[in-house]
Amino acid sequence: xxxxxxxxxxxxxxxxxxxxxxxxxxxxxxxxxxxxxxxxxxxxxxxxxxxxxxxxxxxxxxxxxxxxxxxxxxxxxxxxxxxxxxxxxxxxxxxxxxxxxxxxxxxxxxxxxxxxxxxxxxxxxxxxxxxxxxxxxxxxxxxxxxxxxxxxxxxxxxxxx
Amino acid sequence: xxxxxxxxxxxxxxxxxxxxxxxxxxxxxxxxxxxxxxxxxxxxxxxxxxxxxxxxxxxxxxxxxxxxxxxxxxxxxxxxxxxxxxxxxxxxxxxxxxxxxxxxxxxxxxxxxxxxxxxxxxxxxxxxxxxxxxxxxxxxxxxxxxxxxxxxxxxxxxxxxxxxxxxxxxxxxxxxxxxxxxxxxxxxxxxxxxxxxxxxxxxxxxx
Numbered sequence: 001x002x003x004x005x006x007x008x009x010x011x012x013x014x015x016x017x018x019x020x021x022x023x024x025x026x027x028x029x030x031x032x033x034x035x036x037x038x039x040x041x042x043x044x045x046x047x048x049x050x051x052x053x054x055x056x057x058x059x060x061x062x063x064x065x066x067x068x069x070x071x072x073x074x075x076x077x078x079x080x081x082x083x084x085x086x087x088x089x090x091x092x093x094x095x096x097x098x099x100x101x102x103x104x105x106x107x108x109x110x111x112x113x114x115x116x117x118x119x120x121x122x123x124x125x126x127x128x129x130x131x132x133x134x135x136x137x138x139x140x141x142x143x144x145x146x147x148x149x150x151x152x153x154x155x156x157x158x159x160x161x
Numbered sequence: 162x163x164x165x166x167x168x169x170x171x172x173x174x175x176x177x178x179x180x181x182x183x184x185x186x187x188x189x190x191x192x193x194x195x196x197x198x199x200x201x202x203x204x205x206x207x208x209x210x211x212x213x214x215x216x217x218x219x220x221x222x223x224x225x226x227x228x229x230x231x232x233x234x235x236x237x238x239x240x241x242x243x244x245x246x247x248x249x250x251x252x253x254x255x256x257x258x259x260x261x262x263x264x265x266x267x268x269x270x271x272x273x274x275x276x277x278x279x280x281x282x283x284x285x286x287x288x289x290x291x292x293x294x295x296x297x298x299x300x301x302x303x304x305x306x307x308x309x310x311x312x313x314x315x316x317x318x319x320x321x322x323x324x325x326x327x328x329x330x331x332x333x334x335x336x337x338x339x340x341x342x343x344x345x346x347x348x349x350x351x352x353x354x355x356x357x358x359x360x361x362x363x364x365x366x367x368x
Contacts, residue, residue, distance in 0.1 A: 018226070020223075040226075042226070042251075042255060043251070043254060044219075044247070044248075044251050045247025045248070045250050045251055046245075046247050048213070048215075048216070048245070049216070049219045049245060049247060049248050049251055051213075052213065052216035052217075052219035052220045052223065053220070053222050053223040053226075054223060055220055055223060056219065056220040056221060056222060056223020056224040056225070056226070056227065057224070057226060057227045058223070058227075059207070059220075059223070059224055059227070059353060059356060059357055059360070060223065060226070060227025060228040060360065061227055061228070061357070061360070061361070062223075062226075062227040064223070078213045078214075079213040079216055081213070082211060082212060082213035083213070086211045086349050087349045087353050088349070088350040088353070089353065
């Protein structure tokens, strides 16, 4: 849906300094563009780590963003609860929405059942992005989070798992 | 933890407290946080309570990367380390030279009633024991230390803190049976703001 260059442009526009990530087949395609675009890329071993690494970066004065698949969102619940709600650190995120556009490789993927209810349960203000035309909306949503100090997410619809 | 551990958590932290530089950041979690708080306050202390258990090492990594001018010391436990072993790999992948991880290994989940961890001899069917310093070496830490006595820790602490980072130090301590969990020393968001302000305003030590 988006090229690496588009994602880098958005991150620069929003003022992101670090991307803390664990890839999926969509998000991973942006890694090299992010690295060559002058934004530090931090690869974690499991998604829960990403929120705490981002918290440390934020406390140190950087402007991190967490980029993970929705399955990683499920995995990292307690870590994000602590960072976003206990400490109230406004860490933005890009969440890959597995199988939203195409269930060929995982018919009946339960990511479609749980992803949005879980985002709502964690009280994360998110925008579902299902097509390239929503690029400006995605940028605005993350930019507003930087100015109002609230954690925001963009949920990017993905195709095959 | 070794059955003959001679280190006392409190004494080990007192030793660290005595040599900690003004500009050093100290992140503390669980039992270590409880005892570290009792030694006094410093604007660059981040008492990681409430926490997501196991995430202190990751928090320290982020801080060390954002502030390479600071030495960042993380005080964690063996139970927390087990919850986030992957963070050891993430740390060495990023390789911040200013990060010191100190793991206080007492072999138990102390604040929940001293149940054995699955890494301790008491928690394993074979009564063998997982060595955290070996895990740290295998994870790629360039400097790994292990201490089982207060005297040895006191004699070498400066070497630990000045070793090429990231540094991993294992301190085999006796559990403090019946000790309560740490209490947060105030609302977390307010402490985060004060910590960030202190980090901005206090002079950086020469690393």
